[in-house]
Amino acid sequence: MRPGPPTIDPAAYAADGYAVIPDALDPATCAALRARAAAIVADFDPQAAGAAFTTDERDRTIDRWFLDSGSTVRCFPEVGARDAEGRLRVPLDRAINKIGHALHTLDPVFAPVSDPARWAKVLGAAGLEQPRPVQSMYIFKGPRLGGEVAPHQDAAFLHTTPITVTGLWFALADADRHNGCLWVCPGAHRDPLRRRFVREGDDTRFVELDDTPLPTEGWVPVEVPAGAAVVFDGRLPHRSARNVSDRPRPAYTVHYIDAGSAWSADNWLRL
Numbered sequence: 377m378r379p380g381p382p383t384i385d386p387a388a389y390a391a392d393g394y395a396v397i398p399d400a401l402d403p404a405t406c407a408a409l410r411a412r413a414a415a416i417v418a419d420f421d422p423q424a425a426g427a428a429f430t431t432d433e434r435d436r437t438i439d440r441w442f443l444d445s446g447s448t449v450r451c452f453p454e455v456g457a458r459d460a461e462g463r464l465r466v467p468l469d470r471a472i473n474k475i476g477h478a479l480h481t482l483d484p485v486f487a488p489v490s491d492p493a494r495w496a497k498v499l500g501a502a503g504l505e506q507p508r509p510v511q512s513m514y515i516f517k518g519p520r521l522g523g524e525v526a527p528h529q530d531a532a533f534l535h536t537t538p539i540t541v542t543g544l545w546f547a548l549a550d551a552d553r554h555n556g557c558l559w560v561c562p563g564a565h566r567d568p569l570r571r572r573f574v575r576e577g578d579d580t581r582f583v584e585l586d587d588t589p590l591p592t593e594g595w596v597p598v599e600v601p602a603g604a605a606v607v608f609d610g611r612l613p614h615r616s617a618r619n620v621s622d623r624p625r626p627a628y629t630v631h632y633i634d635a636g637s638a639w640s641a642d643n644w645l646r647l
């Protein structure tokens with residue numbers, strides 16, 4: 377018998393700002409997503425992502441590589457993975473930090489997993505009446521290589537009025553505190569949005585909105601097995617530590633907004 381559509385407890389989600397969906401993806405789907413990501417990387421030309429230029433030109437090219445990635449599928453090398461000429465210092469299959477940002481619409485393997493209809497009950501319980509995916513990322517977090525992600529709120533980057541951005545984070549391998557699992561601050565999604573990442577033309581900057589510090593206590597690791605998903609509120613502070621293990625910590629994330637909320641025109645991502 378096929379399991380029913382995945383769902384979560386709305387009251388627990390409202391209290392904590394996140395919920396775990398066990399068995400969101402079966403092992404074959406996890407394997408297919410990992411294989412597809414490896415194939416995208418194998419096709420990647422590292423010289424394309426801003427290299428072999430002067431430092432200034434390279435910075436501008438890297439910025440463009442990011443700013444134009446919202447409607448395409450691009451690989452983003454790890455910081456330090458390339459030398460000044462853009463040549464890789466490490467093998468290609470270890471050199472990529474992430475793939476973004478339109479796997480959910482453009483990639484035939486990732487798109488079905490990202491379909492909001494598939495997660496309608498979960499996203500509905502999270503408060504999204506008309507969920508619309510706007511951004512997706514495959515994150516490699518390689519063994520002993522994947523770096524720390526500092527505490528932040530996703531609504532800083534994907535802002536709407538009212539704030540509706542909600543993340544679905546799929547663990548494609550067991551994720552624990554040793555290989556850099558997600559950490560969250562339960563309940564802290566009720567605190568204000570601290571800052572926004574805004575775009576003016578080709579420039580981006582942070583705008584401070586509220587000087588309440590992000591929490592320094594109360595963080596909990598969300599250790600989940602392969603195939604589990606974590607759904608979380610766009611205001612929930614979250615982070616991940618370095619991967620200090622010999623295991624990768626691959627994850628796929630999709631961010632949804634409610635189609636009834638107004639997309640902020642100065643988001644980096646142009647819809």
Ligand code: FE2
Pocket residue numbers: 528529530614
């Ligand atoms: Fe995030």
